[in-house]
Amino acid sequence: MKKPALEGGRPQRKQYLPYGQHRLSSLDIAAATRVLKSKWITQGPIVDEFEKAFSTRIGCRYAVSVNSGTAALHAATASLGLGPGDEVLTTPLTFIATINAIIYAGARPVLADIDPLTLNLDAKEAENRINENTRAIIFVHYAGNPSGFADIIQLSQNRQLSLIDDASHALGARYNDRTIGSFAESISTFSFHPVKHITTGEGGMVATANKEAAEFAKTFRNHGITREVRERYGANAPWYYDVGLLGWNYRLNDIGSAIGLSQLQRLESVLAKRTAIAQFYQREFRNLPKIELPSTQANAMHAWHLYTVILREEELTIDRDKFVEALRAENIGATVHYSPAHLFSFHRNRLGYREGDFPNAESVSRRIVSLPIFPDMSRTDCDDVVQAVRKVLNFYAR
Numbered sequence: 001m002k003k004p005a006l007e008g009g010r011p012q013r014k015q016y017l018p019y020g021q022h023r024l025s026s027l028d029i030a031a032a033t034r035v036l037k038s039k040w041i042t043q044g045p046i047v048d049e050f051e052k053a054f055s056t057r058i059g060c061r062y063a064v065s066v067n068s069g070t071a072a073l074h075a076a077t078a079s080l081g082l083g084p085g086d087e088v089l090t091t092p093l094t095f096i097a098t099i100n101a102i103i104y105a106g107a108r109p110v111l112a113d114i115d116p117l118t119l120n121l122d123a124k125e126a127e128n129r130i131n132e133n134t135r136a137i138i139f140v141h142y143a144g145n146p147s148g149f150a151d152i153i154q155l156s157q158n159r160q161l162s163l164i165d166d167a168s169h170a171l172g173a174r175y176n177d178r179t180i181g182s183f184a185e186s187i188s189t190f191s192f193h194p195v196k197h198i199t200t201g202e203g204g205m206v207a208t209a210n211k212e213a214a215e216f217a218k219t220f221r222n223h224g225i226t227r228e229v230r231e232r233y234g235a236n237a238p239w240y241y242d243v244g245l246l247g248w249n250y251r252l253n254d255i256g257s258a259i260g261l262s263q264l265q266r267l268e269s270v271l272a273k274r275t276a277i278a279q280f281y282q283r284e285f286r287n288l289p290k291i292e293l294p295s296t297q298a299n300a301m302h303a304w305h306l307y308t309v310i311l312r313e314e315e316l317t318i319d320r321d322k323f324v325e326a327l328r329a330e331n332i333g334a335t336v337h338y339s340p341a342h343l344f345s346f347h348r349n350r351l352g353y354r355e356g357d358f359p360n361a362e363s364v365s366r367r368i369v370s371l372p373i374f375p376d377m378s379r380t381d382c383d384d385v386v387q388a389v390r391k392v393l394n395f396y397a398r
């Protein structure tokens with residue numbers, strides 16, 4: 001049996017392989033350079049072009065760009081007109097921005113447990129937490145997997161709740177033959193952070209079929225100002241504007257938009273590559289009894305932002321943290337998505353949660369590991385991940 005690097009053996013590879021890595025092509029760089037040499041570096045024409053191309057690709061009526069996925073979530077929650085006493089349901093297994101966006105809007109996050117198979121918000125758990133103060137639900141397509149979305153759509157409609165889906169992981173994912181972001185039943189938000197499918201440096205998008213929500217987001221991202229700067233530019237254009245609501249500076253600039261527009265042209269190959277890597281892992285790990293593999297419902301097409309496995313603790317002599325440490329010693333950038341949101345100091349204090357409140361999310365969160373997945377991984381990179389995982393699992397088998 002091979003000795004893991006953590007025990008003094010030779011590491012699987014010499015160079016560290018991160019769990020995710022963006023790629024900028026020469027076309028992306030040329031597009032950004034053209035903007036840098038133009039008259040508008042922010043709030044210019046490329047922002048509109050990017051939004052149009054995005055809405056065409058996704059099939060949404062309106063796409064409103066902002067400067068982060070978090071800003072997209074904030075614009076979405078704020079568009080619902082929430083206030084003190086209002087409650088919004090969501091999952092504890094998400095990036096903390098999902099939950100913070102509820103607090104930003106002045107409402108109270110109420111968490112409900114996940115389905116341990118899909119790792120997404122469980123509709124029955126969510127339903128059990130609905131009361132007369134509940135106003136909305138935020139669904140998260142964890143890892144890019146839209147499984148279970150239909151049950152949440154159904155629930156939101158039955159109980160007349162607004163629905164937002166945080167699609168930060170799910171650009172290009174499909175459910176029941178529809179692209180995530182094109183569902184009229186929900187306001188969708190996307191992130192263009194470098195680790196996501198496409199990047200603008202930092203950036204995000206609100207996708208909706210709802211005209212009022214789109215108009216709200218456009219004003220909200222620009223201090224609440226009623227007219228955009230290009231509508232006020234030129235000898236015959238009116239200079240004045242009104243401020244209709246309390247907005248923020250959440251504008252995406254033209255430099256990022258140009259990069260995003262260029263990256264969007266490659267989305268199909270990014271999705272194909274991520275899917276191929278995930279399928280390779282699924283095949284190679286199929287017969288390893290010590291880990292559980294991700295599963296997707298038949299009607300769901302996964303976008304594979306993350307590839308996660310769940311350790312069967314009872315089969316191993318080490319815990320998840322030691323497993324991650326062992327893989328890192330092999331130069332495989334394993335990591336964790338996510339620590340349970342209700343147990344962070346701030347959120348635990350503010351919302352009054354304790355350990356044990358969400359057994360499924362806590363159990364998954366304690367055992368889950370993200371393995372490297374990004375389009376530029378070579379066949380050797382993928383093999384290294386598989387070999388290192390096998391080596392570590394075998395050595396620490398109970």
Ligand SMILES: *Cc1c(COP(=O)(O)O)cnc(C)c1O
Nearest residue numbers: 068069070095097168191192193
């Ligand atoms: C990345 C991410 C966000 C936030 O996006 P930023 O662009 O980093 O602000 C929100 N929710 C989820 C689930 C994410 O993965």
